[in-house]
Each structure stands twice: as C-alpha cells, then as structure tokens.
Amino acid sequence: MTQLFFSDHAAGPAAGRPLVIFGAGGLGREVLGLVQQINEAHPAWPVRGFYDDVAPATPTVAGLPYLGTGADLNATDELLAVAVAVGSSAGRAAVVARLTSARLAFPALVHPGVALGPRQRIALGEGCLVQQGCLLTCDIRLGRFVFLNLGCTVGHDAVLGDFCSLMPRANVGGAARLAPGVYLGTGATVIQGVGVGAYTTVGAGAVVVRTLPARATAVGVPAAVIKQHA
Numbered sequence: 453m454t455q456l457f458f459s460d461h462a463a464g465p466a467a468g469r470p471l472v473i474f475g476a477g478g479l480g481r482e483v484l485g486l487v488q489q490i491n492e493a494h495p496a497w498p499v500r501g502f503y504d505d506v507a508p509a510t511p512t513v514a515g516l517p518y519l520g521t522g523a524d525l526n527a528t529d530e531l532l533a534v535a536v537a538v539g540s541s542a543g544r545a546a547v548v549a550r551l552t553s554a555r556l557a558f559p560a561l562v563h564p565g566v567a568l569g570p571r572q573r574i575a576l577g578e579g580c581l582v583q584q585g586c587l588l589t590c591d592i593r594l595g596r597f598v599f600l601n602l603g604c605t606v607g608h609d610a611v612l613g614d615f616c617s618l619m620p621r622a623n624v625g626g627a628a629r630l631a632p633g634v635y636l637g638t639g640a641t642v643i644q645g646v647g648v649g650a651y652t653t654v655g656a657g658a659v660v661v662r663t664l665p666a667r668a669t670a671v672g673v674p675a676a677v678i679k680q681h682a
C-alpha cells in the first residue's frame with residue numbers, strides 16, 4: 453500500500469487536472485459539494501462532470517454533464533483526476549479494480565475545514581474522501597479509497613484499511629483497527645483498541661466493544677453478529 457502523509461499528498465502530481473466523479477447518484481452530488489468547498493478555499497480542481505455505469509435520468513447532474521460509463525472513463529485519452537463516489541466498500545473496490553488506465557489519478561480529497569497538519573502525523577492513501585466535520589487526532593493511517601462521510605471522528609493510532617467506509621457521525625476509538633472494506637453505518641462506534649474484520653458491516657447506531665470477524669453484519673449495543681457471509 454502506497455501511503456503519503458497528507459502534507460505530501462496535498463501537493464500531489466494530479467493537482468490542477470480536470471476532475472470527474474464516478475457515481476452520478478446522491479453521494480456523487482455530495483462529493484461534488486466537497487470538491488466545490490475545496491475549490492472555494494483554494495481553486496484546485498476544475499470539475500468536468502459525472503461517470504456512472506447506469507446513465508442518470510437527465511443529461512446533467514447538479515448542472516454538470518453525464519460523460520459515460522466506467523469503461524468510457526477507463527478509455528479516456530486525457531489525464532484526469534477521479535473521485536470515486538460509491539458508498540459501499542465492496543462496490544467502491546470493484547469500481548477501482550476496473551479503472552486501470554494510467555491516465556487516471558485518484559487524489560485524496562479532504563474538506564478544507566478538516567485539520568490534517570504535519571504535527572498530527574496522519575497518512576492517507578490515494579483516493580480517500582474526507583467530508584466536512586470530520587475530526588482526526590494524531591498518528592492515524594487511512595489506506596487507499598477510505599471514505600469518511602460527514603462528521604466522523606477517528607482517534608489516535610487508529611488504522612483503517614483500504615476501502616473502509618464510515619457513514620455520518622461514525623466514531624473510531626484510539627488504536628482501533630478496521631481491516632479493509634469495513635463499513636460503519638451512521639452513528640456507529642468502535643471503541644478503543646478493538647478490531648473489525650475485513651468487509652464486515654456494522655449497523656447504524658451500533659457500538660462495537662469486542663473484535664468482530666470478517667464478512668459479518670453486526671448490529672446493536674453492544675454489537676452482535678446477525679449475519680455471517682461466505
């Protein structure tokens with residue numbers, strides 16, 4: 453996993469490229485809002501439009517054009533920056549696996565109000581999206597394509613693997629470890645030091661107090677496994 457500290461990533465090589473959003477649904481429009489907020493603070497990304505495998509009902513989305521499918525995006529002859537606006541961890545991983553063109557770059561996009569200074573020693577992988585209102589303290593590692601939706605908190609020494617997805621107001625305690633692909637529903641909490649296995653889903657409002665296995669669904673307070681997937 454290639455990871456850079458955020459201060460390195462902020463001046464990444466894709467800066468200034470036209471940016472497109474993969475995902476023309478509601479989350480895509482929210483990610484457009486994130487990019488617009490970044491641009492208001494410091495003009496960085498001219499937004500070109502949306503790609504999605506399913507064409508939207510209208511030719512434009514939030515005033516920007518629908519540009520084609522994932523296959524079209526992968527066949528581009530332009531150098532583009534891409535934000536992957538797919539909320540499901542597995543769905544986002546599947547999209548990224550198909551976007552293999554060397555012309556595509558996946559910058560980390562962080563709301564300008566989220567503090568990520570060098571003294572916090574926070575590392576982000578490519579493609580991370582960090583929405584408004586998130587609070588991250590120090591010595592945290594986010595893998596590739598981690599999505600922190602609105603108002604999430606992440607404590608000291610936490611590690612979030614590739615493609616983890618935290619829905620609004622989810623909380624990850626100090627030194628907690630989320631394996632790749634973990635999905636935390638709205639308002640879910642993982643207390644300090646606890647691990648969650650790969651591609652496990654934690655339901656909205658749940659509190660994880662003991663390590664959860666991989667590929668499970670857990671709900672409630674304390675969180676209990678209700679489904680174990682193959």
Ligand SMILES: CC(C)(COP(=O)(O)OP(=O)(O)OC[C@H]1O[C@@H](n2cnc3c(N)ncnc32)[C@H](O)[C@@H]1OP(=O)(O)O)[C@@H](O)C(=O)NCCC(=O)NCCS
Nearest residue numbers: 619620636637638653654655656657658669670671672678
């Ligand atoms: C946990 C979750 C993934 C389960 O979805 P599912 O696999 O389709 O499960 P079901 O809806 O069949 O529910 C199974 C059981 O768990 C219960 N349940 C579902 N979600 C629950 C939750 N968050 N907390 C407590 N119980 C929950 C259901 O009531 C049902 O109980 P029953 O068998 O006694 O009737 C889903 O309900 C959830 O919480 N998703 C997070 C949504 C979210 O935060 N979205 C963010 C959008 S920005």
